Amino acid sequence: MTVISPLPADGPRRSALGPVARAGRPGRRPPKISFEFSPPKTPEAEESLWLAIRRLEPLAPEFVSVTYGAGGSTRERTHRTVLRMLQETTLKPAAHLTCVDASRAEVDAVIEDYWNAGIRHIVALRGDPPGQLGGAYQPRADGYANATELTRAIAARAPFEISVGLYPHVHPESPSVAHDIDVLKAKIDAGATRAITQFFFDIDGFLRFMDQVRKAGVTIPICAGIMPVTNFKGLRRMAGPCGIALPDWLANLFEGLDKDPDTRRLIAGSVAAETCARLEEEGFDDFHFYTLNRADLVYAICRVLGVREDKP
């Protein structure tokens, strides 16, 4: 009887491991990670946020950030959350801050409070107008007009770490990639030390964008924003006004699963892990996870990428 071997006799085979399995191989250097949370609105939401923070804390992220609601509506809650992180955890918290609906004096007072409280990292953003996403932005006459002005004010106050937003799909108000890159360079000149990207699904588009950013001479660290999506309908509502393209393959993966949250979560984890693993293969290893205040998916994705709990 002839036995047909599945292995070719001539020379070594290509590794059968896919990008995710390669990313999880023991012994390789794990990527840098950071997490974004939102300030909780209710005592129940606060409890579940803190469960998520406690679960993710041992993964030793570079930093964790807390968002700032439209029009400064979460000012107190953002402040309280970052302070509690500073006092009760080993995490390095970063507070998001926007220019919306606040005078320069009011924003300066928030910056001052953060420095005095021991916060050393601010994510400086212009913000969007309160109400519907995508509305026209009107800066206040006595306020900071954009994130560049805000960054300059933060840097003038104290040696904060300052992260700023970046848009692989081009910001919806921007005429071109070149303009976005010029704005990023202006923010760096004003004192920005890191950029965090909006989330994206077009990996090739992201890599092309990053090539252009680096070719323009930008050398600060850039974290790729990763959103594990479990609710595709909700994502579609949010993505349109932000100018984020949603590929057909993603829509197909979620089609018909409206009533099947378990399968949607599995898909969300697979897509996010594969995105990170592919980016790592291209030499990109700095990921900022939009956690939506839940730990389980992000924890699993980090494990897949080889990020392990810090052992004493």
Ligand SMILES: Cc1cc2nc3c(=O)[nH]c(=O)nc-3n(C[C@H](O)[C@H](O)[C@H](O)COP(=O)(O)OP(=O)(O)OC[C@H]3O[C@@H](n4cnc5c(N)ncnc54)[C@H](O)[C@@H]3O)c2cc1C
């Ligand atoms: C990682 C990340 C986190 C975010 N977190 C929050 C949050 O917590 N709260 C919130 O409300 N929103 C948040 N946003 C959304 C953000 O506020 C919006 O995307 C907003 O529309 C733009 O913010 P920006 O800081 O990028 O704006 P900017 O960089 O100020 O850009 C806005 C406009 O001003 C122009 N501009 C800026 N600087 C210059 C300059 N020097 N010269 C010429 N033109 C200039 C730009 O071309 C652009 O049209 C976040 C976005 C990202 C990517």
